[in-house]
Amino acid sequence: MFDYKLLAALTEVVHQGSFERAAQSLALTQSAVSQRIKLLEQRVGLPLLVRSTPVQATEEGMKLIQHSRQVQLLERDLMTGLQQTSEQTFQTVHLAVNADSLATWLPAIFSPLFEKNILLNFTLDDQDVTHEYLKAGSVMGCITTKQQPHQGCRSEKLGEMEYITVATPEFVDRYKNHSFSDIPTIEFGCNDNLHNEFLMEHFSLQPGQYPAHKLPSTEAFLDAARAGIAYAIAPRLQAQPFLDTQEVIEMTPEKTITVPLYWHYWSLTSEIMEEVSHCILKSAKQILK
Numbered sequence: 660m661f662d663y664k665l666l667a668a669l670t671e672v673v674h675q676g677s678f679e680r681a682a683q684s685l686a687l688t689q690s691a692v693s694q695r696i697k698l699l700e701q702r703v704g705l706p707l708l709v710r711s712t713p714v715q716a717t718e719e720g721m722k723l724i725q726h727s728r729q730v731q732l733l734e735r736d737l738m739t740g741l742q743q744t745s746e747q748t749f750q751t752v753h754l755a756v757n758a759d760s761l762a763t764w765l766p767a768i769f770s771p772l773f774e775k776n777i778l779l780n781f782t783l784d785d786q787d788v789t790h791e792y793l794k795a796g797s798v799m800g801c802i803t804t805k806q807q808p809h810q811g812c813r814s815e816k817l818g819e820m821e822y823i824t825v826a827t828p829e830f831v832d833r834y835k836n837h838s839f840s841d842i843p844t845i846e847f848g849c850n851d852n853l854h855n856e857f858l859m860e861h862f863s864l865q866p867g868q869y870p871a872h873k874l875p876s877t878e879a880f881l882d883a884a885r886a887g888i889a890y891a892i893a894p895r896l897q898a899q900p901f902l903d904t905q906e907v908i909e910m911t912p913e914k915t916i917t918v919p920l921y922w923h924y925w926s927l928t929s930e931i932m933e934e935v936s937h938c939i940l941k942s943a944k945q946i947l948k
Contacts, residue, residue: 814922823893
């Protein structure tokens, strides 16, 4: 039988990334938090944290954190059923999502989930790797390009996002006779697999074979394109208002890329996760292709 005060300390240290911030969040001394972690490690006989900056969980530590969060969900469901009252405490749901979804169709879930006293904690990463957070147990659900769910999880098709190349009319005219290996573009970061796949598929270009700004912000992508300093590969959903005003135009209308998206989540019977799933699927159905 686990002592859930110890598990709460472990979860908060990993969430906050340090013992000091975890102690502040839990209203404990840093020494008390350290003692709880030490006691938990002694009881399971395994190291549960990597004392790095930020502090990270070991594989065994992530399994305990996942267990702790699942228990919290079940307890919240139980208390709601027992109390039969509208005065409920907030429950935080941890999700791993891609930045483009968060910038376009996903905000539609915020209001209905808040009305259910559900808070959201997002981890942002490329849609090709978000499922690894779910596998590790650090999140309860993810939006990913992977169709096959991990063991103990479910998968639902959300729809597809179409990506297009956009730039100002002046930028397109300036580089109309240039090879794509000479045209400045914008990358989100090292894990921008979508951008790499697009240029490899259509122009046989490897990363590093073209000039690129690195801007780890979905909004900054279009800002940079609208400023005329590069072309961007952006979701049509996000670019459409600027296409309508012709502030930007499609640079390669015949070359697009369509990305399928899936919702993966714990196959745990929980009213909270069912509500989150319902809102995500509803938003995707209304907005995605």
